[in-house]
Amino acid sequence: MNISVLGTGYVGLVSGLCLSTVGHNVICVDNDKSKVEKLNSGIPTIHEYGLPGLLKENLGKNFFVTSDLNDAIAKSELTIVAVGTPFDGKKIDLKYIEQASKDIAEILKTIGRYHVVVVKSTVVPGTTTGIVKETIEKYSNLKAGQDFGLGMNPEFLREGVAINDFNNPDRIVVGGIDDKSISFISNIYQKYTQDGVPLVACNCQTAEMIKYTSNSFFAMLISYANEIDVVCNSLKEVNSIDVLNGLILDKRIKDPSLSSPPEMAGYLKAGAGFGGSCFPKDVKALASFCSYHGISTPILDSILETNKNRHKVIIDILSRYYSDLSNLKIGVLGLSFKAETDDVRESKSIELIKDISGLVKRFNVFDPQAMNEAQKVLVEQKSKINFYEDSEGVIKDSDVIILMTAWKDFINLPKYLAGRDNLVIDTRAMFNPDMFEKYEGIGYASPNKNH
Numbered sequence: 001m002n003i004s005v006l007g008t009g010y011v012g013l014v015s016g017l018c019l020s021t022v023g024h025n026v027i028c029v030d031n032d033k034s035k036v037e038k039l040n041s042g043i044p045t046i047h048e049y050g051l052p053g054l055l056k057e058n059l060g061k062n063f064f065v066t067s068d069l070n071d072a073i074a075k076s077e078l079t080i081v082a083v084g085t086p087f088d089g090k091k092i093d094l095k096y097i098e099q100a101s102k103d104i105a106e107i108l109k110t111i112g113r114y115h116v117v118v119v120k121s122t123v124v125p126g127t128t129t130g131i132v133k134e135t136i137e138k139y140s141n142l143k144a145g146q147d148f149g150l151g152m153n154p155e156f157l158r159e160g161v162a163i164n165d166f167n168n169p170d171r172i173v174v175g176g177i178d179d180k181s182i183s184f185i186s187n188i189y190q191k192y193t194q195d196g197v198p199l200v201a202c203n204c205q206t207a208e209m210i211k212y213t214s215n216s217f218f219a220m221l222i223s224y225a226n227e228i229d230v231v232c233n234s235l236k237e238v239n240s241i242d243v244l245n246g247l248i249l250d251k252r253i254k255d256p257s258l259s260s261p262p263e264m265a266g267y268l269k270a271g272a273g274f275g276g277s278c279f280p281k282d283v284k285a286l287a288s289f290c291s292y293h294g295i296s297t298p299i300l301d302s303i304l305e306t307n308k309n310r311h312k313v314i315i316d317i318l319s320r321y322y323s324d325l326s327n328l329k330i331g332v333l334g335l336s337f338k339a340e341t342d343d344v345r346e347s348k349s350i351e352l353i354k355d356i357s358g359l360v361k362r363f364n365v366f367d368p369q370a371m372n373e374a375q376k377v378l379v380e381q382k383s384k385i386n387f388y389e390d391s392e393g394v395i396k397d398s399d400v401i402i403l404m405t406a407w408k409d410f411i412n413l414p415k416y417l418a419g420r421d422n423l424v425i426d427t428r429a430m431f432n433p434d435m436f437e438k439y440e441g442i443g444y445a446s447p448n449k450n451h
Contacts, residue, residue, distance in 0.1 A: 001188060003027070004072035005080045006100050008035055008065065010046055010162060010277070010343075011120055011155050012082030017054045018166040020063035022191045027064045027072040039065040047342040047369045050163045073107045078116040078184065080153070081132075085121045085285075091292065092124055092285040094131055101132045105139035108148055116149035116184045119204075122211050122282055124289040128152040128204040129177060149181035152204040154211035159276065160340030173200045175207025212286045216300060219279040221267035223306035229270035229313075229443060240270045241429060241443040270443045272404060272427040273310030275337030275346035280307070311348045314402060315356060317425055317440045321400075325359045331398030331422075332363055333391050333413070334405020336370035344373045348427075349404040357381040364394045368409045392416050399423070406430055 001024050005016040008030040020026040030036055035045050042059055044051045055063075066072055073079055081104075083096040097119070108115055117136065119128045128151070133144050144150050152175035157165045172189045176182035182201050186193070193199050200210070229240035248254055248265045255262070274280065287300040318325060337347040344350055347370075353363055363381075366388045367374060378385060388394045391409060395401060395416045403410060406428040414435040417424065424431075426441040433439045 001025070001078060002076040003078050003080060003188070004029060004069075004076040005082055006069065006104070007082035007084070007121075008032075008039065008045065009082065009084065010048065010159060011157065012080070013039075013044075013046065014048060014051070014157060014162045014166055015080065015082060015120065015155065017051070017058060017063055018163060019188065020058045020061075021054065021167075023062070024188065025062045025076075027066060027075060029066055029069045029072045031067055031069075033067050036065050036067045047340075048162055049160060049340055054163060069103055070107050073104065073115070074111055076115075078118060078188070079104060080118045080120050082120045082155075085123055085281075087281045087284045087288075091288045092281075094123065094127060097121060097123060097127065098131055098135055101135035102139050105136040105142075108136065108142055109140040114148060116151065116181060118150075118185055119152045120155055122154065122215075122278070122285075123152075123208055124212070124285060125205040125208045127208060128175070133177070145178045145181070149176070149178070149184050150204070151176035151181045151185045152207040153185055154207055156211075156214060159343055160338065169197050171198045171200055173202070173207050173210050175202050175204040177204060212282055215278055215282040216286055216303065218267050219274055219283050219307070220299065220303050221264065222269075222271070222274045222279075223303045225268045225270050226273060226310055227306050232445070235445075237445050239443060239445050244268050244270070244443075269429070271310075271429075272314060272348040272352075272442065273307045275348050275351075276341075277343055277345045280304075280346040311352045311355065313442060314352055314425055314427065318356075318400065321423055321438075325356070326361060328360045328400060329362045329364060329398045330360050331394040331401045332365045333367075333394060333401065333403050333410050334407055335365060335367035335374040336405055339405050339407045340369075342367075342369040342373050344370050344377055347374075350374065350377055352402070352404070353378060353381055353385070357384045360384070362386060364388055364398045366391050366394045367405065368407050395420075395422070400425065403428060403430060 003019060003024050003026045005012045005028045008028050012028060016026045016028040038045055042056055044055055081100050083100050086093045104117055119132055133150055137144055142148055154173050169192055174182050174185045186199060225244055232238040232240040232243055248261055248268060283300060283303055287297055290297045332349055335349045336342055336344055363385045365385060371387055400423045402425045404427055417436060421437040423438045424436045429441045429443045433441060433444055
């Protein structure tokens with residue numbers, strides 16, 4: 001199939017490239033000409049495992065990048081909308097969705113043939129059949145279901161392993177306004193469904209809600225684990241790591257016939273809280289949507305409340321060791337919200353630095369991929385921050401080391417700290433406590449707390 005993709009962020013670029021590898025001809029469109037130029041030069045605009053090779057392999061063959069939306073839609077049968085849907089502080093911001101719908105409409109009215117529009121961006125229920133449908137019909141003078149097809153096809157991609165997730169889906173959800181739209185969209189994924197991947201065919205609102213339900217569920221697991229950690233921390237000699245590992249062994253969670261723990265176990269682990277471009281935004285958007293419609297959602301609200309100040313557990317640890325923080329040089333290892341990405345959106349590392357920059361002497365920081373992105377959002381704090389080229393430099397120049405992101409690059413931390421008595425705060429429980437002179441790991445019972 002000939003497919004155009006509007007947007008070259010994580011979702012648009014990964015989806016477009018992966019679809020091109022299974023035989024589709026894909027044109028990705030972005031109005032940022034510098035992005036288009038980089039991609040056409042074979043330079044990825046995001047950090048994602050496997051992306052450089054995939055781009056090199058497909059660029060100019062059946063994968064193309066342009067800023068000309070008119071040409072892309074004219075050459076395609078189906079357009080995927082993968083633009084941003086940020087949370088503006090009160091509700092989901094759909095201005096990019098609305099503008100994309102208007103731009104698509106202006107082109108559809110000139111091509112004179114049936115074309116399918118698919119929303120892949122995460123949007124609240126009713127958006128596809130509301131704003132998108134109404135805007136396209138208004139500006140094209142065409143009728144949905146007659147002159148053009150319309151559907152909603154949510155993505156379930158995790159940053160860092162997005163290519164693997166796309167190529168090995170556990171389900172494909174296709175929402176549509178009619179059977180023809182659903183059938184047309186489903187054809188994109190014929191290779192996957194023929195291999196046995198379940199296809200969930202439904203209406204657009206259901207597809208939109210499946211996406212929000214999925215992200216909210218996993219965010220809930222993280223907040224639940226962090227709340228259990230708070231309880232364990234109030235008890236003597238109780239590790240939340242042991243408690244949650246005991247939970248995971250329940251046969252209703254872990255299949256006894258399998259030796260490895262379920263992927264769910266990765267979410268039932270205490271830490272500094274969740275961040276990134278999806279979980280915080282999507283839980284907030286769904287809670288706001290429900291509030292607007294008079295629907296009570298105490299569980300969604302508690303997910304956000306538990307996560308909001310979770311990074312303050314680190315401040316509590318610092319306060320137990322130091323009555324005065326003003327002379328401390330704090331090393332922060334990891335600035336992205338998780339490993340294998342350069343995304344610093346809603347990063348707990350960034351929140352921590354912003355929160356206590358006025359209380360400490362200096363931050364020494366390093367991240368294998370997110371240094372540039374971090375510098376863009378830490379402008380006001382830059383006088384207090386040294387950005388290092390490696391973790392070893394951070395360790396040598398810091399009094400306290402806070403491990404915020406589980407990058408494999410940090411695996412040599414015990415070796416670099418051999419013979420030193422720096423306090424290590426391990427928010428990812430990457431290391432065993434006895435590997436350091438002074439260690440505080442989230443999930444471990446603290447030897448230095450008052451009971």
